[in-house]
Amino acid sequence: MNATTVAVDLAKNVYQLAVADPNWRVIEKHRLTRAQFERFFANRSAKLVVMEACGSAHFWARHLQALGMEVRLLPPRYIRAYVKRNKTDAADAAALLEAARCADIVPVRIKSVEQQALQSLHRVRMGRISKLGDSYLRVLLTHGARSVIHAATMKRRAGRPLDRLRSWALELEARGNRNKAVCALANKMARICYATLRDQEPYGAAKLERKLEHTAFKRAC
Secondary structure, eight states, rough: OOOOOOEOOOSSSSEEEEEEOOTSOOOEEEEEEHHHHHHHHHHOSSSSEEEEHHHHHHHHHHHHTTOOOEEEEEOOOHHHOOOOOOOOHHHHHHHHHHTOOTSSOOOOOOOHHHHHHHHHHHHTTOOOSSSOHHHHHHHHHHHHHHHHHHHHHHHHHTTTOOOHHHHHHHHHHHHHOOHHHHHHOOOOHHHHHHHHHHHHHOOOOOHHHHHHHOHHHHOOO
């Protein structure tokens, strides 16, 4: 087989394949079921397999890597620009081939089973701060903020003292609702993390107190 690259448009039941030669010309097109898809790569080899990054793509990437093939997962938002005319499975597969030739598109790192399981757990638990930046980091910040507010609520009920950050979060929750307070606290935690990394100093209550007193920091909140 002269093919060096296989682009795969994944779906629930039927997978569309576009097979290209070393000059990136499409020489074969296949529409396969899941069982046929497995047999296709069991009987043939390819230098590179390109897929759009999604949950099932990580599974197939691990499967194909075990067969000794290089697998590249591309971000979905960059593939759309290469789709010509109407969006079809065949057009999507061809678009993957075009996108694979672009050196500026950074592939998505293939996740292990454990990483996918952890990410699924985190996604099930929460809300969003905004659509900007790294979505996974926003998830972690939101979980952390929700945990802080929950622990602060328990401490207040027990009559235990709270620092200013936790008191501020509970006051904000009292004026609005829990979800808004969580997002606001997550935003503040992101700023604290940035300041800690920027100044190369460990997080400390004393330093936080100074930041809370700083006028510019108050405006940012």
